[in-house]
Ligand SMILES: Cc1cc2nc3c(=O)[nH]c(=O)nc-3n(C[C@H](O)[C@H](O)[C@H](O)COP(=O)(O)O)c2cc1C
């Protein structure tokens with residue numbers, strides 16, 4: 001990226017490969033359509049409108065683009081789920097809720113490159129046959145909502161949205177819908193309920209897979225902001241060339257959001273699987289803080305299972321089996337899953353040895369207890385119980401057996417709920433207890449074992 005300068009003065013690391021973030025923070029770049037058109041904007045939409053719809057879907061399938069919102073589901077395959085016999089309207093929703101703690105990538109696209117998203121959405125809408133589309137933006141991004149609304153108006157004015165786009169006969173309207181600040185509105189069926197004007201109670205799958213029974217019970221494609229941006233680039237260079245970046249089954253680039261105990265936290269767009277955790281932390285992020293050691297990493301947003309710094313991970317099977325330290329893990333969907341965690345939303349949270357594990361887990365548990373929609377009992381009650389127990393651990397008011405209770409509560413949520421929030425809230429506790437039991441227990445007080453904890457017993461235990 002020579003010759004390009006950046007407003008923040010922060011030049012992309014040599015191991016970055018910027019595609020979706022190519023223009024983010026660039027001097028000379030702004031969110032206007034004039035700037036976008038000046039650099040070849042909307043050319044891929046024009047190209048797409050002349051292609052058979054199925055060819056676009058096949059191209060996205062061939063590229064192997066996996067969803068960047070959390071689950072890593074293949075995008076083209078999802079598009080292909082719309083029943084061929086469908087006669088109902090089809091909708092496409094861009095999930096701009098970006099609520100997973102540790103994740104901060106979509107907001108940059110919304111703020112600085114909204115036309116890239118609109119072009120990707122328009123191509124996607126054309127391919128799946130949607131004439132009406134929504135961008136669901138979380139309440140906490142009011143500025144982003146205004147910028148995207150302005151960009152939509154500009155695209156309308158230039159004939160890239162509205163009726164008979166570029167004389168193709170294709171009509172498309174995109175509306176911005178502002179959320180009201182609930183994490184569960186990022187879950188696609190909760191989001192759909194919210195868009196319908198209801199409480200965001202997630203729907204049970206099956207039968208409510210959005211591609212078959214989504215918005216107003218019509219086929220609906222829900223994709224993340226970053227995923228939809230990639231669609232334009234796949235068309236631009238072709239699926240084969242696009243899939244040459246990244247690694248097999250983990251193609252393309254993705255934006256890692258690194259936070260926590262590193263010298264240079266921030267966003268880094270990398271080829272999926274081409275950089276290791278060690279390269280991300282030690283090279284791209286400038287290493288840990290002086291004098292500190294790595295304790296753990298949560299690799300894919302706060303709901304991903306924690307990886308301990310001294311673990312040895314066995315990945316692959318049979319002759320392909322190999323052992324990896326945390327530093328060797330390639331940052332891709334499959335390897336992180338094989339290591340027992342997930343790439344999730346790309347939020348890499350680095351924890352050094354200055355952090356109390358009890359405090360970290362309690363912080364996470366407070367978030368999930370607050371965000372449970374309350375629809376199913378294990379999640380509603382369990383997330384609160386987990387928070388209450390870790391509140392007690394942090395306050396020095398827990399007994400060692402509380403850690404077993406904590407683990408039991410998590411295990412009884414996992415797999416027993418309507419939506420994947422159940423896993424999102426129980427996996428942190430499960431993995432922290434499995435991997436840091438000793439430290440959690442060391443923050444408890446054996447003398448409180450079996451005691452009814454109240455002001456009196458605490459005073460007595462403290463010897464006062
Ligand atoms: C509790 C919960 C919260 C979620 N939050 C988000 C979110 O903020 N943004 C997002 O894109 N996906 C989020 N997802 C994933 C969405 O349900 C959905 O899988 C995703 O938007 C699909 O897009 P993709 O295939 O492009 O990744 C969340 C999932 C769960 C279970």
Ligand code: SF4
Pocket residue numbers: 184201202371372373374375376377379380417418419420421422
């Ligand atoms: S798992 Fe939690 S967030 Fe999901 S539907 Fe049940 S109560 Fe709501």
